[in-house]
Amino acid sequence: MHLARFPRIRLGHFPTPLEPMERLSAALGGPKLWIKRDDCTGLASGGNKTRKLEWLMAEAVAQGADTVLTHGATQSNHARQTAAAAAFLGLKCHLVLEDRTGIASSDYREGGNVLLDRVLGATYEHVPSGTNMDAALAAAGEKVRAAGGKPYLIPGGGSNPVGALGYVNCALELLAQANDIGLRIDWLVHATGSAGTQAGLVAGLQALNSGIPVLGIGVRAAREAQEAKVFDLSERTAHLLDAPGVVKREDVRANCDYVGPGYGLPTPGMWSALTQVAQTEGILLDPVYSGKGMHGLIDLIGKGFFGKHENVVFLHTGGSVGLFGYQHAMG
Numbered sequence: 234m235h236l237a238r239f240p241r242i243r244l245g246h247f248p249t250p251l252e253p254m255e256r257l258s259a260a261l262g263g264p265k266l267w268i269k270r271d272d273c274t275g276l277a278s279g280g281n282k283t284r285k286l287e288w289l290m291a292e293a294v295a296q297g298a299d300t301v302l303t304h305g306a307t308q309s310n311h312a313r314q315t316a317a318a319a320a321f322l323g324l325k326c327h328l329v330l331e332d333r334t335g336i337a338s339s340d341y342r343e344g345g346n347v348l349l350d351r352v353l354g355a356t357y358e359h360v361p362s363g364t365n366m367d368a369a370l371a372a373a374g375e376k377v378r379a380a381g382g383k384p385y386l387i388p389g390g391g392s393n394p395v396g397a398l399g400y401v402n403c404a405l406e407l408l409a410q411a412n413d414i415g416l417r418i419d420w421l422v423h424a425t426g427s428a429g430t431q432a433g434l435v436a437g438l439q440a441l442n443s444g445i446p447v448l449g450i451g452v453r454a455a456r457e458a459q460e461a462k463v464f465d466l467s468e469r470t471a472h473l474l475d476a477p478g479v480v481k482r483e484d485v486r487a488n489c490d491y492v493g494p495g496y497g498l499p500t501p502g503m504w505s506a507l508t509q510v511a512q513t514e515g516i517l518l519d520p521v522y523s524g525k526g527m528h529g530l531i532d533l534i535g536k537g538f539f540g541k542h543e544n545v546v547f548l549h550t551g552g553s554v555g556l557f558g559y560q561h562a563m564g
């Protein structure tokens with residue numbers, strides 16, 4: 234796998250640290266937990282979208298775009314990182330934000346990531362829940378074109394094969410780190426949403442013949458739909474890598490039992506996992522993704538899903554800025 238064949242613009246601080254979580258592991262009585270700190274990618278408070286944007290923004294620049302547009306939920310970390318990447322490259326940025334949760338409080342609608350979108354100079358529009366977001370994004374792109382601009386459209390979460398290259402690269406990076414310190418990784422666990430993170434990881438880890446299973450903890454869709462979405466994107470990513478067929482359907486595993494009432498809606502288990510990690514490790518998770526992912530990890534540990542002596546790596550995908558949009562919801 235030779236990723237330098239694909240245009241990339243450096244936006245983040247890599248490699249991100251791979252560190253043990255000793256106090257959390259002890260509190261839970263094993264397995265041995267590790268954390269891959271993709272919340273520390275550096276781009277305007279970081280997160281997993283930074284990796285995808287390195288390849289997406291390179292494509293935007295290669296196409297001569299002067300404006301990048303993307304969509305997400307109101308408190309989208311992807312939108313905020315896109316706004317930062319655009320600012321860094323001197324491009325304009327427009328965001329289409331879906332009111333996916335129906336949360337009306339001002340911290341959610343205007344604080345957290347939305348505040349940073351403004352600070353970073355992006356323009357944005359709020360659209361109602363259930364809007365066809367791809368169509369809304371295309372329409373916003375047409376407006377830019379009609380005004381003489383050159384739009385580049387980034388899909389939700391940056392999840393297409395080009396964006397997923399960022400997580401193929403993360404698979405390479407993680408394996409090199411594990412090899413260097415002599416760490417045998419038995420499981421890699423992370424929150425999965427628009428699928429690009431898991432698709433890139435699975436494609437990369439399979440193409441490298443790593444034997445490391447990935448478990449995505451869903452934050453929105455039901456299991457079957459989520460696994461189908463990840464599998465489809467991992468196949469297309471493998472195709473882009475010139476490694477068609479490396480991902481088998483059974484390599485894609487999601488557990489969607491921790492979504493609760495819906496995307497972006499807090500659950501008691503999420504708050505409990507988020508505060509436990511904060512108070513044992515001093516690490517901040519987020520209410521929408523990594524908090525629910527950690528809830529899944531901790532609950533599955535309680536159910537004996539992992540061996541006591543296995544090494545489990547939790548990929549921290551970022552998003553703690555979103556906490557400032559959820560002040561209203563923390564009981």
Ligand SMILES: *Cc1c(COP(=O)(O)O)cnc(C)c1O
Nearest residue numbers: 426427428429430522550551552
């Ligand atoms: C977007 C996001 C995810 C999910 O990643 P996908 O590639 O969309 O599946 C997980 N955690 C955080 C904090 C995110 O912003």
